[in-house]
Amino acid sequence: MNRKTKSKLEVTAIYVILAIVSVVIFYPLIWTFGMSLNQGTSLYSSTLIPENLSLEHYQWLFGPESDYLLWYKNSLIVSIATAVGSVVITSLVAYAFSRYQFVGRKNGLYVFLLLQMFPVMMAMVALYIFLNMIGLLDTLSGLILIYLGGQIPFNAWLVKGYFDTIPRELDQAARIDGAGHLRVFWSVMLPLAKPILAVVALFNFMMPMFDFLLPSIILSSQENYTLAVGLYNFINDQFANNFTRFAAGSVLVALPIAAIYLYLQRYLISGLTAGGTKG
Structure with missing residues (x-):
């Protein structure tokens, strides 16, 4: 294996590791943000970002009942x-x-x-x-x-x-x-x-x-x-x-x-x- 091929493999490995780390870090954040925009109170959603977005939960947090x-x-x-x-x-x-x-x-x-x-x-x-x-x-x-x-x-x-x-x-x-x-x-x-x-x-x-x-x-x-x-x-x-x-x-x-x-x-x-x- 020549040096050029080895260098490409190292760079590819670095990008793969960065991609895995990014998924581990950002997926829970995106999922939490998407769930905060979901209607109702359910923990589960069919999509990562709900189709029908709603700000009702944010409004409730700032309302008199909260x-x-x-x-x-x-x-x-x-x-x-x-x-x-x-x-x-x-x-x-x-x-x-x-x-x-x-x-x-x-x-x-x-x-x-x-x-x-x-x-x-x-x-x-x-x-x-x-x-x-x-x-x-x-x-x-x-x-x-x-x-x-x-x-x-x-x-x-x-x-x-x-x-x-x-x-x-x-x-x-x-x-x-x-x-x-x-x-x-x-x-x-x-x-x-x-x-x-x-x-x-x-x-x-x-x-x-x-x-x-x-x-x-x-x-x-x-x-x-x-x-x-x-x-x-x-x-x-x-x-x-x-x-x-x-x-x-x-x-x-x-x-x-x-x-x-x-x-x-x-x-x-x-x-x-x-x-x-x-x-």
């Missing part, structure tokens, strides 16, 4: 608070571990690494009891608190790796000009760390929007439901088979994620690649 907008607001509150809080807390923690030497620094990094190995499921009962003790059970504040605390180890390790790539000479030059610790952090480190902070913001915004397990355990009042919990009740309640409404609500969940991703995409690749260069 709590969808309330759940959407709750999810946005939790997601925005988690994203902003994670960026603030993580950047401060990572800056301290990256730039200062203090007792327990090395052990603290090992603890962060160790905590990432345990699934959140292990702490569900403890988190429930903890929120009940402090009076934040069945509240959005309690949910935000758990999200913020749970993401610190991974985010801090990621951002610290990025901070380590920023030359220390910039810090020293700023201090020679009279800048203090917070000034160096705010004026030197944060502007240079925009890519990795964009990654942290996006990941921590996405997680509460899609997470079902933690909100379903912490939240019990319908007015406090997030989107994942509220949409699940469309198909979980007795005699409920509102699969088309569930599909319509799921499609709308992707809108803020897509908007933020498009806005931050110029930072994402550089942030993800640089954040893991040093430990």
Whole structure:
């Protein structure tokens, strides 16, 4: 087999793999969107895109009979608070571990690494009891608190790796000009760390929007439901088979994620690649 034939086979194999991956990724999305436009409440449709398209399910979601907008607001509150809080807390923690030497620094990094190995499921009962003790059970504040605390180890390790790539000479030059610790952090480190902070913001915004397990355990009042919990009740309640409404609500969940991703995409690749260069 000559080199030209081998090259064609490799290119063909690559395109075949890309085609299979595309089908796996896009078929469920197209099917969900098509089902959201289907009349009635049936899960099944004779065609991928229904012949008689209808927006009745989207109209119902925004109507007075639905709590969808309330759940959407709750999810946005939790997601925005988690994203902003994670960026603030993580950047401060990572800056301290990256730039200062203090007792327990090395052990603290090992603890962060160790905590990432345990699934959140292990702490569900403890988190429930903890929120009940402090009076934040069945509240959005309690949910935000758990999200913020749970993401610190991974985010801090990621951002610290990025901070380590920023030359220390910039810090020293700023201090020679009279800048203090917070000034160096705010004026030197944060502007240079925009890519990795964009990654942290996006990941921590996405997680509460899609997470079902933690909100379903912490939240019990319908007015406090997030989107994942509220949409699940469309198909979980007795005699409920509102699969088309569930599909319509799921499609709308992707809108803020897509908007933020498009806005931050110029930072994402550089942030993800640089954040893991040093430990």
